[in-house]
Amino acid sequence: NAGVTQTPKFQVLKTGQSMTLQCAQDMNHNSMYWYRQDPGMGLRLIYYSASEGTTDKGEVPNGYNVSRLNKREFSLRLESAAPSQTSVYFCASIEAGGPGEQFFGPGTRLTVL
Amino acid sequence: QKEVEQDPGPLSVPEGAIVSLNCTYSNSAFQYFMWYRQYSRKGPELLMYTYSSGNKEDGRFTAQVDKSSKYISLFIRDSQPSDSATYLCAMGDKGAQKLVFGQGTRLTINP
Numbered sequence: 001n002a003g004v005t006q007t008p009k010f011q012v013l014k015t016g017q018s019m020t021l022q023c024a025q026d027m028n029h030n031s032m033y034w035y036r037q038d039p040g041m042g043l044r045l046i047y048y049s050a051s052e053g054t055t056d057k058g059e060v061p062n063g064y065n066v067s068r069l070n071k072r073e074f075s076l077r078l079e080s081a082a083p084s085q086t087s088v089y090f091c092a093s094i095e096a097g098g099p100g101e102q103f104f105g106p107g108t109r110l111t112v113l
Numbered sequence: 114q115k116e117v118e119q120d121p122g123p124l125s126v127p128e129g130a131i132v133s134l135n136c137t138y139s140n141s142a143f144q145y146f147m148w149y150r151q152y153s154r155k156g157p158e159l160l161m162y163t164y165s166s167g168n169k170e171d172g173r174f175t176a177q178v179d180k181s182s183k184y185i186s187l188f189i190r191d192s193q194p195s196d197s198a199t200y201l202c203a204m205g206d207k208g209a210q211k212l213v214f215g216q217g218t219r220l221t222i223n224p
Contacts, residue, residue, distance in 0.1 A: 004156075031210065040121050042201060042216040043157070050210050058211065090156055101147070102212065104156030 002026055004105035006091050012111045013081045021076040021108050023091030031094045032074035033058075033102065034066060036087040043090065049074055081112045116140055119202055119215030128224050132189040136202035136215045139183065143204040143213075146178050148187045151199045151217070160200070161187065192222045 004025045013019055025032065033048040035058075045058030049068040063085060065077045074093075078085055088109050092102040119136045126132055134148075144165055149157035161176040163169045163185075169176045175188040185204075189196055202215040 033211065035214075040216055042119070043203075043214040045211055048211055056210070092156075100145075101159045101162060104158070106156050107154075 004091055004093055004103050006089075006105040006108050008108060009106065010109045012113065013078075014113050015082060017081050017112075018077065018079050019081065019110075020078075021089055021091075021110075022073070023075065023105060024073045025091075025093040025103070026072065027093060027095070027103065028071070029093035029095050029103070030071070031096065032068065033092040033094075034064075034074065034076045035090045035092065036060065036085075037090060037107075038087050046076065046089075081110075083112045086110060086112045114139060115216075117202065117204060117213050117215045120218055121216045123219040123221060125221045125223060126192060128192060128194060128222055130192050130222075132192050132196070132220060132222075134187040134189075134200050134202075134218050134220070136185050136204075137183055138185075138204060138213075140204075140206065140213075141180075141183065142206035144207050145205045146176070146185050147203045147212070148174075148176060149201045149203060149214075151201060153198070157201055194222045194224050197221045 007022045034046040035043040047066040049055045052071045091105040094102045117138045148161040150160045151157040166180045173190045177186040199217045199219045201217040203212040205212045
Protein backbone atom coordinates (compact mmCIF):
# COMPACT_ATOMS: atom_id res chain seq x y z
CA ASN A 1 0.00 0.00 0.00
CA ALA A 2 1.69 3.19 -1.19
CA GLY A 3 -1.01 5.48 0.21
CA VAL A 4 -0.97 8.85 -1.56
CA THR A 5 1.78 9.43 -4.11
CA GLN A 6 2.72 12.68 -5.84
CA THR A 7 4.92 13.42 -8.82
CA PRO A 8 7.19 15.20 -9.32
CA LYS A 9 8.86 15.80 -5.93
CA PHE A 10 10.59 18.98 -7.11
CA GLN A 11 10.09 21.29 -10.06
CA VAL A 12 11.50 24.62 -11.22
CA LEU A 13 9.53 26.59 -13.79
CA LYS A 14 9.96 29.88 -15.54
CA THR A 15 7.16 32.43 -15.42
CA GLY A 16 4.54 31.58 -18.03
CA GLN A 17 5.37 27.89 -18.31
CA SER A 18 2.73 25.27 -17.66
CA MET A 19 2.87 22.02 -15.78
CA THR A 20 0.67 19.34 -14.23
CA LEU A 21 1.13 17.92 -10.76
CA GLN A 22 0.02 14.32 -10.47
CA CYS A 23 -1.58 12.64 -7.45
CA ALA A 24 -2.72 9.06 -7.03
CA GLN A 25 -4.11 7.08 -4.08
CA ASP A 26 -4.52 3.34 -3.69
CA MET A 27 -6.87 3.34 -0.67
CA ASN A 28 -10.10 3.40 -2.70
CA HIS A 29 -10.93 6.81 -1.25
CA ASN A 30 -13.76 8.85 -2.70
CA SER A 31 -12.61 12.38 -1.91
CA MET A 32 -9.34 14.04 -2.89
CA TYR A 33 -7.87 17.47 -2.19
CA TRP A 34 -5.12 19.79 -3.37
CA TYR A 35 -3.50 22.20 -0.89
CA ARG A 36 -0.67 24.66 -1.01
CA GLN A 37 1.52 25.39 1.99
CA ASP A 38 3.38 28.66 2.38
CA PRO A 39 5.39 29.86 5.40
CA GLY A 40 3.10 31.26 8.07
CA MET A 41 -0.04 30.47 6.03
CA GLY A 42 -0.71 26.87 6.97
CA LEU A 43 -2.49 24.64 4.46
CA ARG A 44 -4.82 26.40 2.05
CA LEU A 45 -7.26 24.42 -0.05
CA ILE A 46 -6.99 24.98 -3.80
CA TYR A 47 -9.54 22.50 -5.18
CA TYR A 48 -11.20 19.35 -4.02
CA SER A 49 -13.16 16.47 -5.51
CA ALA A 50 -15.81 14.95 -3.27
CA SER A 51 -16.27 12.02 -5.63
CA GLU A 52 -15.27 10.83 -9.06
CA GLY A 53 -16.61 13.22 -11.67
CA THR A 54 -17.01 16.25 -9.37
CA THR A 55 -14.65 19.09 -8.50
CA ASP A 56 -15.12 22.25 -6.44
CA LYS A 57 -13.12 25.35 -5.70
CA GLY A 58 -11.43 25.84 -2.39
CA GLU A 59 -9.99 28.95 -0.79
CA VAL A 60 -7.33 29.82 -3.40
CA PRO A 61 -8.34 28.41 -6.83
CA ASN A 62 -7.17 31.26 -9.10
CA GLY A 63 -4.48 30.22 -11.55
CA TYR A 64 -5.16 26.50 -11.18
CA ASN A 65 -7.27 23.83 -12.84
CA VAL A 66 -7.93 20.26 -11.76
CA SER A 67 -8.99 16.98 -13.30
CA ARG A 68 -10.37 13.98 -11.46
CA LEU A 69 -9.22 11.45 -14.01
CA ASN A 70 -10.71 8.46 -12.21
CA LYS A 71 -11.26 7.40 -8.62
CA ARG A 72 -7.51 7.01 -8.01
CA GLU A 73 -6.08 10.09 -9.69
CA PHE A 74 -6.50 13.84 -9.20
CA SER A 75 -4.24 16.22 -11.12
CA LEU A 76 -3.52 19.93 -10.63
CA ARG A 77 -2.55 22.08 -13.60
CA LEU A 78 -0.84 25.45 -13.70
CA GLU A 79 -1.55 26.90 -17.15
CA SER A 80 0.74 29.93 -16.89
CA ALA A 81 2.93 29.77 -13.81
CA ALA A 82 3.61 32.91 -11.78
CA PRO A 83 6.19 33.52 -9.01
CA SER A 84 3.29 33.78 -6.53
CA GLN A 85 2.65 30.08 -7.16
CA THR A 86 6.01 29.14 -5.65
CA SER A 87 4.95 26.83 -2.84
CA VAL A 88 4.80 23.28 -1.55
CA TYR A 89 1.77 21.44 -2.93
CA PHE A 90 0.11 18.59 -1.07
CA CYS A 91 -2.48 16.16 -2.27
CA ALA A 92 -4.73 14.42 0.26
CA SER A 93 -7.52 11.88 0.23
CA ILE A 94 -10.25 10.66 2.54
CA GLU A 95 -12.53 7.64 2.34
CA ALA A 96 -15.68 9.74 2.22
CA GLY A 97 -15.92 13.50 2.18
CA GLY A 98 -16.31 15.19 5.50
CA PRO A 99 -14.38 16.20 8.56
CA GLY A 100 -12.42 12.99 8.99
CA GLU A 101 -8.79 11.97 8.72
CA GLN A 102 -7.17 13.12 5.51
CA PHE A 103 -4.16 11.15 4.27
CA PHE A 104 -1.48 13.32 2.72
CA GLY A 105 1.10 12.72 0.05
CA PRO A 106 4.77 13.72 0.45
CA GLY A 107 4.37 17.01 -1.40
CA THR A 108 5.75 18.71 -4.51
CA ARG A 109 8.15 21.63 -4.06
CA LEU A 110 7.56 24.09 -6.89
CA THR A 111 9.67 27.15 -7.62
CA VAL A 112 8.59 29.63 -10.28
CA LEU A 113 11.34 32.00 -11.40
CA GLN B 114 -10.02 37.63 10.61
CA LYS B 115 -9.04 34.05 9.81
CA GLU B 116 -11.55 31.34 10.65
CA VAL B 117 -8.85 29.45 12.59
CA GLU B 118 -5.98 31.20 14.34
CA GLN B 119 -2.80 29.48 15.50
CA ASP B 120 0.39 31.04 16.79
CA PRO B 121 3.09 30.06 14.28
CA GLY B 122 5.86 30.20 16.89
CA PRO B 123 8.57 29.05 16.67
CA LEU B 124 8.42 27.41 20.08
CA SER B 125 11.56 25.94 21.62
CA VAL B 126 11.53 23.98 24.90
CA PRO B 127 13.90 21.63 26.74
CA GLU B 128 13.44 17.88 26.64
CA GLY B 129 11.00 16.65 29.28
CA ALA B 130 8.97 19.86 29.38
CA ILE B 131 5.20 20.00 29.04
CA VAL B 132 4.22 21.67 25.79
CA SER B 133 0.94 23.47 25.19
CA LEU B 134 -0.21 24.27 21.66
CA ASN B 135 -3.40 26.21 21.01
CA CYS B 136 -5.87 27.30 18.36
CA THR B 137 -8.86 29.60 18.44
CA TYR B 138 -11.68 29.61 15.95
CA SER B 139 -14.67 31.71 15.05
CA ASN B 140 -17.11 29.25 13.43
CA SER B 141 -19.44 27.89 16.11
CA ALA B 142 -20.57 25.12 13.72
CA PHE B 143 -17.24 23.31 14.01
CA GLN B 144 -17.67 19.97 15.78
CA TYR B 145 -14.66 17.96 14.63
CA PHE B 146 -11.22 18.95 15.83
CA MET B 147 -7.90 17.48 14.82
CA TRP B 148 -4.22 17.89 15.34
CA TYR B 149 -1.81 16.99 12.56
CA ARG B 150 1.95 16.61 12.98
CA GLN B 151 4.25 17.47 10.10
CA TYR B 152 7.92 16.59 10.11
CA SER B 153 10.26 18.66 7.98
CA ARG B 154 9.81 18.04 4.25
CA LYS B 155 7.02 15.52 4.85
CA GLY B 156 3.23 15.54 4.52
CA PRO B 157 1.05 16.08 7.60
CA GLU B 158 -0.10 13.02 9.58
CA LEU B 159 -3.11 12.85 11.90
CA LEU B 160 -2.10 12.86 15.56
CA MET B 161 -5.34 13.39 17.50
CA TYR B 162 -9.04 13.56 16.56
CA THR B 163 -11.80 14.74 18.90
CA TYR B 164 -15.49 15.31 18.45
CA SER B 165 -17.32 18.15 20.23
CA SER B 166 -16.08 19.27 23.65
CA GLY B 167 -13.94 17.49 26.21
CA ASN B 168 -10.57 15.80 26.54
CA LYS B 169 -8.93 12.93 24.73
CA GLU B 170 -5.71 11.28 25.81
CA ASP B 171 -3.32 9.12 23.81
CA GLY B 172 -0.06 8.29 25.52
CA ARG B 173 1.86 11.51 26.12
CA PHE B 174 -0.63 13.56 24.09
CA THR B 175 -3.85 15.16 25.35
CA ALA B 176 -6.28 17.10 23.17
CA GLN B 177 -8.76 19.49 24.78
CA VAL B 178 -11.72 21.22 23.21
CA ASP B 179 -13.60 24.09 24.84
CA LYS B 180 -16.44 24.95 22.50
CA SER B 181 -17.79 27.67 24.78
CA SER B 182 -14.53 29.59 24.37
CA LYS B 183 -13.88 28.36 20.80
CA TYR B 184 -10.47 27.20 21.92
CA ILE B 185 -8.61 23.92 21.43
CA SER B 186 -5.34 22.75 22.90
CA LEU B 187 -2.81 19.99 22.47
CA PHE B 188 -0.61 19.06 25.43
CA ILE B 189 2.56 17.03 25.10
CA ARG B 190 3.94 15.56 28.33
CA ASP B 191 7.56 14.47 28.78
CA SER B 192 8.45 16.02 25.44
CA GLN B 193 11.11 14.27 23.35
CA PRO B 194 13.42 15.55 20.58
CA SER B 195 11.43 13.30 18.21
CA ASP B 196 8.39 15.53 18.90
CA SER B 197 10.15 18.36 17.05
CA ALA B 198 7.81 19.14 14.14
CA THR B 199 5.15 21.56 12.97
CA TYR B 200 1.75 20.98 14.57
CA LEU B 201 -1.36 22.02 12.66
CA CYS B 202 -4.83 22.22 14.09
CA ALA B 203 -7.73 21.48 11.75
CA MET B 204 -11.46 21.54 12.17
CA GLY B 205 -14.71 21.02 10.32
CA ASP B 206 -18.45 20.98 10.76
CA LYS B 207 -20.81 18.05 10.33
CA GLY B 208 -21.43 17.35 6.69
CA ALA B 209 -18.62 19.62 5.52
CA GLN B 210 -16.54 18.37 2.64
CA LYS B 211 -13.40 20.07 3.80
CA LEU B 212 -11.27 20.99 6.78
CA VAL B 213 -10.01 24.41 7.81
CA PHE B 214 -6.39 24.40 8.97
CA GLY B 215 -4.51 26.71 11.30
CA GLN B 216 -1.19 28.23 10.27
CA GLY B 217 0.82 25.60 12.15
CA THR B 218 3.20 25.97 15.13
CA ARG B 219 6.82 25.00 14.65
CA LEU B 220 8.05 23.19 17.78
CA THR B 221 11.63 22.28 18.67
CA ILE B 222 12.50 20.07 21.66
CA ASN B 223 16.10 20.61 22.74
CA PRO B 224 18.01 17.62 24.22
